[in-house]
Amino acid sequence: MHPVLMYHAIGSGPEIAGADPHYAVAEAAFAAQIAVLGTSVALARQVGDGAGIQAPCITFDDGHVSNYRIALPILLAAGLGAEFYVNSATVGRRGQVSWSELREMAAHGMSVQSHAHHHVLLSDLAAHELRAELEVSKKTIEDRLGQPVVVLAPPGGRYNRLTVAIAEELGYRRLAVSRPGLWQRFDAPTVPRFPIYASTSTATVQRYRRRWSRDTLRARLRYQLTQLGQQALGNRRYERLRNAVFASTP
Numbered sequence: 001m002h003p004v005l006m007y008h009a010i011g012s013g014p015e016i017a018g019a020d021p022h023y024a025v026a027e028a029a030f031a032a033q034i035a036v037l038g039t040s041v042a043l044a045r046q047v048g049d050g051a052g053i054q055a056p057c058i059t060f061d062d063g064h065v066s067n068y069r070i071a072l073p074i075l076l077a078a079g080l081g082a083e084f085y086v087n088s089a090t091v092g093r094r095g096q097v098s099w100s101e102l103r104e105m106a107a108h109g110m111s112v113q114s115h116a117h118h119h120v121l122l123s124d125l126a127a128h129e130l131r132a133e134l135e136v137s138k139k140t141i142e143d144r145l146g147q148p149v150v151v152l153a154p155p156g157g158r159y160n161r162l163t164v165a166i167a168e169e170l171g172y173r174r175l176a177v178s179r180p181g182l183w184q185r186f187d188a189p190t191v192p193r194f195p196i197y198a199s200t201s202t203a204t205v206q207r208y209r210r211r212w213s214r215d216t217l218r219a220r221l222r223y224q225l226t227q228l229g230q231q232a233l234g235n236r237r238y239e240r241l242r243n244a245v246f247a248s249t250p
């Protein structure tokens with residue numbers, strides 16, 4: 001039973017240009033938070049070994065260039081592995097890691113897995129579109145990096161039964177989702193993760209390691225409320241509302 005942490009961009013100011021600042025964690029906070037874990041092993045590796053849940057895992061969504069520039073040196077200094085979920089269609093674009101940077105990360109033992117081909121909400125797609133997103137992404141990353149791609153982090157944490165079925169059929173072995181909670185069921189198709197925000201403290205990360213804590217309950221409640229909002233408004237209207245609310249926050 002271990003926590004899996006979900007990060008996005010790391011840094012502040014111009015370092016996180018193009019990233020959602022609410023999900024961006026300052027460099028010092030990131031270093032302090034991962035030190036609390038002590039160990040981190042990529043989900044792809046733990047799943048590949050088939051030996052059950054062995055360790056916590058530090059993960060990153062969206063492939064922001066700060067993952068390479070800022071997070072990688074900190075991870076290496078701490079001797080911790082991590083897993084990076086990238087959108088294969090936008091690798092190398094402005095503000096995103098490049099294929100050569102990902103190759104360097106992989107050479108350092110980091111795991112690069114799929115965040116789909118484009119950053120689209122998979123639960124909104126028809127079966128043939130969904131299949132194309134997942135198939136192209138897996139093949140592109142495997143061809144470019146020579147690492148097996150067996151973990152999918154659905155963009156926006158949005159997935160449904162069809163997503164799980166098609167991912168499984170294509171050779172993905174787990175979905176890393178954004179439902180907060182400890183990873184305790186090795187055979188389940190989804191791996192819960194704790195989203196880490198700009199405002200998340202090191203003490204909160206410490207408490208995420210425990211089976212029950214007020215911080216875990218709060219994270220679950222926040223997730224449930226988001227789910228309700230999405231169900232009530234539909235994905236597109238929810239995203240528009242969310243962006244409007246965040247844009248108006250100073």
Ligand SMILES: [Zn+2]
Pocket residue numbers: 061062115119155156
């Ligand atoms: Zn994302």
